[in-house]
Amino acid sequence: MINHEIVFIGAGASALMAAARYKNRDIALLESNEKVAKKIKISGGGRCNITNKNLSFSNYAGDGDFIKKVLDSFDQKDLLNYLKKRGLIPVLQKKDQYFCKRGSFELIELLLKEISGVDIYTKRKVLSVEKERGSFIITTQKEKFRSKKLVVASGGVSFKTLGAGDIAYKIAHDFGHSVISPSAALVGLSLQKEQFWMKDLSGISLGVKIKVGDKEIKDDLLFAHRGITGPSVLNASLYWEKGQIEIDFVPHKKIDEKFFKTKKEFVLALGAPKRFVKAFFASIGLKNRALCDLSESEKELFKKIKSYTFAPAGNFGFSKAEVTKGGVCTNEIDADTMMSKKCDGLYFLGECLNVTGELGGYNIQWAFSTAFKLKI
Ligand SMILES: Cc1cc2nc3c(=O)[nH]c(=O)nc-3n(C[C@H](O)[C@H](O)[C@H](O)COP(=O)(O)OP(=O)(O)OC[C@H]3O[C@@H](n4cnc5c(N)ncnc54)[C@H](O)[C@@H]3O)c2cc1C
Structure with a gap:
């Protein structure tokens, strides 16, 4: 059994950004792939469309009030400032979409630099989670982890080839949450x-x-x-x-x-x-x-x-869909902390929530905005 104060499930967009904010705490990222951020890597045709000049809750399917609350505390300007301070200046294309200039690797390298020192366990597919005497017991393919706090940032179910899976919905369901059936979106x-x-x-x-x-x-x-x-x-x-x-x-x-x-x-x-x-x-x-x-x-x-x-x-189905519509119901999540209203110490970030953005950088923005709302 490996112990950490905070365990993240997934090492994609939302988890990396959130981990950067809490890197001085005892945290660990569990990732099923052999590498982190595989989806960011292929996003936007390999140049990741990070955000959009025009950002509003109306660019998303989901609960407008919840979305607005999350976006308002970390919007596209905050994100662009955050990146600029760390040396990444995205380029504006197609009038309103911000892309990495040279490639998604710029964003991944920035995030990895921000989380240097954090324990990342790759090839650790999370299979199940239980709560025992106030701690989460997280079972992976290899070993078990124990943590006081658990952040589920495992994304949606589209593009299984990139490590996507339904663990977030399983955990949500097991801890008493309602989950809207997932469906393929941003798809032909x-x-x-x-x-x-x-x-x-x-x-x-x-x-x-x-x-x-x-x-x-x-x-x-x-x-x-x-x-x-x-x-x-x-x-x-x-x-x-x-x-x-x-x-x-x-x-x-x-x-x-x-x-x-x-x-x-x-x-x-x-x-x-x-x-x-x-x-x-x-x-x-x-x-x-x-x-x-x-x-x-x-x-x-x-x-x-x-x-x-x-x-x-x-x-065209999940294998071709850029995102998953549906997911963990947001009315059971506290928009000020991203914590479950059903289970103390359990948090959900990013695409696994029932919020889906349009094409144009809205989903990466969402992942990052939820990461900034996380209060542990
Ligand atoms: C082809 C494609 C292009 C895209 N282009 C863009 C774009 O340009 N702009 C944009 O805004 N959005 C884009 N998106 C969507 C965007 O990439 C996602 O919405 C975003 O990455 C979601 O962030 P997340 O942190 O919620 O999940 P992810 O970034 O998907 O991270 C979740 C991580 O959890 C891991 N994981 C899953 N299950 C388990 C498990 N059981 N145990 C351990 N780890 C697990 C996954 O391997 C993954 O690394 C694109 C998506 C695709 C598929």
């Missing part, structure tokens, strides 16, 4: 037969507007062999709850009576990729020709390109 959407025409467009990308629930998302859509993906679809997947979505494939075009007065053909009038335009109208039974030749009923059909409604079949 698959298609029903009626939309299979989209599969032939694999590789084509265009700017769209997607309506899903009460959210409107304007960004690029990419057609793929398995369905649709790209930033607009990944964000839509976060808010999609098995039902219809609506796509405006030409958000830059106003389609009114004046639009139909031209002799231009469809494929030239819309400013969208020709192969897409042809396939779209073929799928709704309209042949490419001069716009002024359309009958009134055909004009109505044509307008579907601005409000194409359909129900995706599902999504």
Whole structure:
């Protein structure tokens, strides 16, 4: 049995940042992988999109009040200052996203420097946790650990190849917490037969507007062999709850009576990729020709390109999902300390909570904001 005052499960984004703050205490990080921070490493295409210029609770799925409380005490400006003080100045890209300039390794090296001296036990997959006489007994593949405090920072279940697992939900459940069933998010959407025409467009990308629930998302859509993906679809997947979505494939075009007065053909009038335009109208039974030749009923059909409604079949699954939606219910967590309201000394950080951010650096920011809220 190895004893430490505080044990963290996981050595990813939230655990490393929190450990840096408590490194003068007797802490240990238990990580199932052979290396720490594997998800940070591949994040943002290897350059980790750390945070976003525009940060608000409305960029997240979850309890707005809880999210706001956590973000307010360590927001994107605080994070950028923290990094700057330690020599890392992320670069702004795509208008509002901050990335590591050279690679995610810059962020990982910074965090590792901050926690130098802390005990990190790699290849220690946590299998179960019990509480005995006021202490947590943590069973790993190799040995058992005992601690007064336990911080669960083991992330979500997407990308199992990077060490993801459901231990956080198991622990939460065992200690009396409610857990919202996990589902894949920030992931491509698959298609029903009626939309299979989209599969032939694999590789084509265009700017769209997607309506899903009460959210409107304007960004690029990419057609793929398995369905649709790209930033607009990944964000839509976060808010999609098995039902219809609506796509405006030409958000830059106003389609009114004046639009139909031209002799231009469809494929030239819309400013969208020709192969897409042809396939779209073929799928709704309209042949490419001069716009002024359309009958009134055909004009109505044509307008579907601005409000194409359909129900995706599902999504590409956890193996392709950047994050996991669902998780430990936040109403049972104290937003001032991140401690469980059900069990003294038990804490939850990061993605294992029922809070999921949009694409754009919101999930790493969340992991770090929760780490700063941790009060042990
Ligand atoms: C491909 C990809 C790209 C992404 N890009 C971005 C991006 O650019 N920007 C952004 O904001 N977000 C991005 N994300 C999401 C982001 O990486 C995560 O939301 C974030 O890392 C979550 O931090 P965390 O500390 O909660 O968990 P993690 O960083 O996932 O850390 C959890 C750690 O716990 C370990 N663990 C799990 N189970 C056990 C166990 N039983 N015992 C011991 N250890 C265990 C895991 O191995 C892992 O190291 C991306 C995700 C993926 C998959």
